[in-house]
Amino acid sequence: MGSLHVEDLDNISKCTVENPLDPEEFRRQGHMMIDFLADYYRDIEKYPVRSQVEPGYLRKEIPDSAPYNPESIETILEDVHKQIIPGITHWQSPNYFAYFPSSGSVAGFLGEMLSTGFNVVGFNWMSSPAATELESIVMDWLGKMLKLPKSFLFSGNGGGVLQGTTCEAILCTLTAARDRMLNKIGRENICKLVVYGSDQTHCALQKAAQIAGIHPNNFRAVPTTKANDYGLSASALRSTILEDIEAGLVPLFLCATVGTTSSTAVDPIGPLCKVASDYSIWVHVDAAYAGSACICPEFRHFIDGVENADSFSLNAHKWFFTTLDCCCLWVKEPSALIKALSTNPEYLRNKATESHQVVDYKDWQIALSRRFRAMKLWLVLRSYGVANLRNFLRSHVKMAKNFEGFIALDKRFEIVVPRTFAMVCFRLLPPRSPLIIKTNGYQNGNGVYHKDESRANELNRRLLESINASGSAYMTHSMVGGVYMIRFAVGASLTEERHVILAWKVVQEHADAVLATF
Amino acid sequence: MGSLHVEDLDNISKCTVENPLDPEEFRRQGHMMIDFLADYYRDIEKYPVRSQVEPGYLRKEIPDSAPYNPESIETILEDVHKQIIPGITHWQSPNYFAYFPSSGSVAGFLGEMLSTGFNVVGFNWMSSPAATELESIVMDWLGKMLKLPKSFLFSGNGGGVLQGTTCEAILCTLTAARDRMLNKIGRENICKLVVYGSDQTHCALQKAAQIAGIHPNNFRAVPTTKANDYGLSASALRSTILEDIEAGLVPLFLCATVGTTSSTAVDPIGPLCKVASDYSIWVHVDAAYAGSACICPEFRHFIDGVENADSFSLNAHKWFFTTLDCCCLWVKEPSALIKALSTNPEYLRNKATESHQVVDYKDWQIALSRRFRAMKLWLVLRSYGVANLRNFLRSHVKMAKNFEGFIALDKRFEIVVPRTFAMVCFRLLPPRSPLIIKTNGYQNGNGVYHKDESRANELNRRLLESINASGSAYMTHSMVGGVYMIRFAVGASLTEERHVILAWKVVQEHADAVLATF
Incomplete structure (x- = not known):
């Protein structure tokens, strides 16, 4: 463990270093890590589920600067045991019933290994065609399992994309809805746009509205009641919308939830879409948690009416075994996303893009760079069926x-x-x-x-x-x-x-x- | 491979299924995957670096719906070889010199394994204290290696956070700058805000401005010249700002680049910050690619002047061996980020947050959920030194x-x-x-x-x-x-x-x- 002062003299490299991706070293350390994690899962019940440490515990155990010289994987794994595991809340523990699950599996883990192993940056088709094509295919697979209408699938005129989280999915669709509207009514009217959810809607909506520049006064958390099992009532939504229109505002976006965070309440998609369509409001259905269940016929009715929504998302990392992060988003009108989110710098120009025969997912999301997330979803779908x-x-x-x-x-x-x-x-x-x-x-x-x-x-x-x-x-x-x-x-x-x-x-x-x- | 119709009858589970995270099955398949990837790295030179497939190649090889019954990992790995690898552009190939590197390493891979293995969702301190605390510590470590001023470190009054990509880092800082300004001049003035970069600035800035609701007319890509090696000149910036002020607009945000994508040009941070400070403009320094090099004393001068910037970021996944995704962002005024990005729903309330003794990283980023990315950065720093x-x-x-x-x-x-x-x-x-x-x-x-x-x-x-x-x-x-x-x-x-x-x-x-x- 060196300090950061002495070695500033070393600006000529002194030793030949090993290749940081040497295949045999990868094999040796990789096997070691697999055993470490397999043992962790085997022994996981011996740890307190919620970490018992106090704020600041780790600074007392870890040096305050990076080591100058390399340390062995054996030393590091010992420290993971001694220093890190006590500060872990064990989301993979069988005794974990908090928040929503963070759903791990062998297949999800292996898919993540492949994705990290190839380590491609799939911003456009060209940068690694398999990453884009597999994503489009598995999103159609999962869409069919959910019996989403064809209008949400690539085999229709829509399409699916893997985002990191629902927050990103909502921000992207909200931005698309916002720009579609502002292109009609003029950019200077951004302060008139109104976003709707219920008082049970996930905070992701509020955050997305904040980031997208929606006026903080124009965020509506419509109250729900016990009588409606905390679902958003279509009539309450309509009254709120009418008040806003009366006040000269412009209704823009509704986030309806299937399985709220607080109590897994279900907003009635069908009736809400009907109200929304009267005012040309973009409807996003957030089924982050409960969407997965809709692959079972007996639960599918909870998303009845989705055919009239504009976008739909679920988190495969919550209750679909892919490990964090893997949010599945389907949209009916990909061009609305693309118009709002695309940029086309020279250094990314390529023949495939110009042929308009391919999907460039960079234009469907916030970031340019993107991991090969489809791999883990593909492995989960195939490994379990x-x-x-x-x-x-x-x-x-x-x-x-x-x-x-x-x-x-x-x-x-x-x-x-x-x-x-x-x-x-x-x-x-x-x-x-x-x-x-x-x-x-x-x-x-x-x-x-x-x-x-x-x-x-x-x-x-x-x-x-x-x-x-x-x-x-x-x-x-x-x-x-x-x-x-x-x-x-x-x-x-x-x-x-x-x-x-x-x-x-x-x-x-x-x-x-x-x-x-x- | 079944269709999706027959099995709709099966709404009673017919068989006892294996546990999807069985430790011994994890061990068996995990070892298999390590060998698969080690062999991939060993043999990587035999593949064409850029994938040679045509658009649509994969739909021809893959069924159009998910299998009803499980498939073995052996079958899936065969298909990875036959169907996926031909569509991969091999970013890890030693013959890959495209874009910027997507920098993999044994340590980065192992860190990702640990992160995926624990699979915690570290939105706040409480949800897994080690995830938050390790992140704060390694961000201070790396900040010191870069000789960032103390004002960017937790040991000063600033702090670092791991984002997915630079696009997210810029969007978060831009949102923070926007709200800080709008709180002074009124939300209704959002259409007056102006964002500055050069014609060499990464498209991430334009995209962030689009998402944050900056008027498209108010995005300035100040022209650069060969005479300045395509760096942004401070005087050109000042003239552009003055014109905007003259026109009644409000200068908001400058993104200066150290190592542009097109030609690794370096914007002169010191002089640009001086101009920006005259107009209270938030300066973000995007050192996505070249920032890593600044841990070497002979390169550090490229970020001289950073002490006068508001935020600084680099992508450890580009040229710092962490694998995608790992963008390191430091800010001087975390409270500006937190004001713009925080939400506090009841279901996340906890004593640690209320004690104000902890960092809750959900308020430093777009998404609520977040992976334990610090793990891979920690492993890289320790494994190599x-x-x-x-x-x-x-x-x-x-x-x-x-x-x-x-x-x-x-x-x-x-x-x-x-x-x-x-x-x-x-x-x-x-x-x-x-x-x-x-x-x-x-x-x-x-x-x-x-x-x-x-x-x-x-x-x-x-x-x-x-x-x-x-x-x-x-x-x-x-x-x-x-x-x-x-x-x-x-x-x-x-x-x-x-x-x-x-x-x-x-x-x-x-x-x-x-x-x-x-």
Whole structure:
């Protein structure tokens, strides 16, 4: 470990260095890393799921400048064990039920290896034809599995593209919608454009609107209600739009969600598209989490009406086994994206582009450079096949259903919103008063546990922190309609029935402990 | 390979499926893939560098829907060989000299494996503390290696973040600059904001301006000249700014480049920052390619003056061995980024964030989700150490210098712009007239080869296509000052001296052939 001062004298290279991509060294270290990770997955249950470190832990363990001389992979892997793993929250743990899953798999990992191994920069067709062509093909494959209308596929007049995240997908489609509109009404009207979502829409929409220069006052988070299961109501949307038009504003873009982050609520795509079409609003359907489930016929109806939307996206890295990042976006009118996002510098000119026979994905996204993400989606689709993919998803849904069943049997708890996919939103109900607890202990009758919301919220905050601090399982929270609830999302690839049973026991034990001092 | 119709009946799962992340299956297939890739690197020279396929080749070889049943990894790898590799342009080939390098290495690959293996979604500190903390630490490490002023480091009051690409880095900083300005002058003035670059600035700036809602008329590509080696002149910038102010517009953002894509020109950072500061313009320094070289003391002067810029970025995936994607961005005022890019939904609330003791990188970038990219940068820095990293870069520069030397010895060619880093811009000069060629053949005197620009451009277009079609080496072109030139960028990790010598022979042979029919 050297300092950065002495070696400034070394501006003539002193030694012959090994090639940094030597094939045999790649083989040796690569095998070592595979074993390291296979062991990690085998032993993953021994780590606390949520990292238990305190802010700043790593600066105390790591030198404050880069080493001057090389260090061996053996040393580095030891440090990964000692310094990094304690600071990891184990998203791949079978006891991970937080946020949404970050869905790993052998096939996804191998696809990422191929993509990193070839390390091509697929900005246009020319730069590596296979990267572009495979992407177009697998996006059609997945589109067909979802029974998307042909207008979203290359085999129709639309097409699909792999983005990194939904944030990017929304920003790209919003920019396309914005420019299409401004080309009609004049650029100087940008401050009049209005973007719509519900109060349950992912923050990606707000962020995309901020970046695209939409006036912050023109972002509408239309309130939802328990009566609609926190879905966006078409009539509420229409009233909001009418008010905006009345105020001289220009409705632009609606993001409808299938499977909201807080509670997996589903906005009614069909009715919302109908309203939107009356005002020429671009509709993007964000099915980041729940879209994957729609490859199963029994879930497909949740995206009924998508044929009237302009764009549709889902995150294959959430619940479709590709590892982060892999957001699948389909659009009906690729030319709208291309008009908004293309640039054509001389150094990228080539015959294939000029022949107009190819797709240049650089014009479908924010960045110029892009990884060969189609590889991992292709490997996932082929390694598991449609049949197994459906089975994986169904097994997660079934496990969530079982967990829901456990809750129903323990009257201290309630399901806050109905379960739709593989996530259960529940909470512990507070006892009526400390006196009753002390004298009678817990009773399972509804009389004892009631809905004093602020006490309930505090109780569940404590319960969740108690569970997570134990390291035995990890869940996160959300709040809908003023109710703090615990989200239990099944979907980590290693999770089996027994982990769900264990998690429920953990919840019960911590409920006992928390109630005892509440 | 099934169709998508029959199996719609199968909405009850029929078979118990294997776990998609089974550790021993991971181990088995992982080792297989390491050997596949090690063999690929060993044999890479047998493939044509630029893919030779025609548009649409892959649709002919691949079924038009996803398989219903799983396929084995052995079958898939066979198809990678037969169907994918022919469509790959081999960016990792030692005979690859196109665009800029996409710099792979064993350490970068291993870092990517760890990142993909842990598969954490590091949107905030809480979601995986190690991901955030390691990123802050390695960004300080690399910042120190570059001798960036302390104001760009976390150990000062600034900080670094890993973005995917320079396009994202520019969009984020531009958005931050935009909102800082609009908060002063009012949102309704967005159409008055002006963005500056030169006619050599990467198209990332134009794209970022488009996305951020800058009026298309307010994008300035200030012309450069051969006299300034295609660097942006401070006085030209000032005149352009003054004209804009005169017209009632508001100067906002300057992107200065260290190592332009066309010719690795260097904009004079110091003088440009001085002009910019007179008008409170945010200066971003885009050192995507050449920034890496600045870890060598003999190259550091190219970023002198950076202390007066607002933000600085380089692509570690270009010439710093991390594999795609890894753009390092440092900013002096992280709060400007955070104000423009933050959102704080309930489902992400946590104690660490509320303690204000931690960095939440989601507020430093476009997307919410983010991969653990710091891992690969950490592995590269430790596996090679500062000493070897400098040596790698110097060896590329030396090879480019040798290539330049070969050109100087063959009077049929000329160097179009002076070489600064590891890229040589050259062209073949056309013979004076067909008659002279036919009767006298080629002569090496300057009298015979002259600069008829349009003929020269056509000649070099043919030469480049001839070289690339051969598959022996791959180079790309650019155009500066009306001159079409061939870019020879050394930097693929496998390239050795002998490949550069071979490439020069290839250039000479194809020049012979092309001149013979010109």
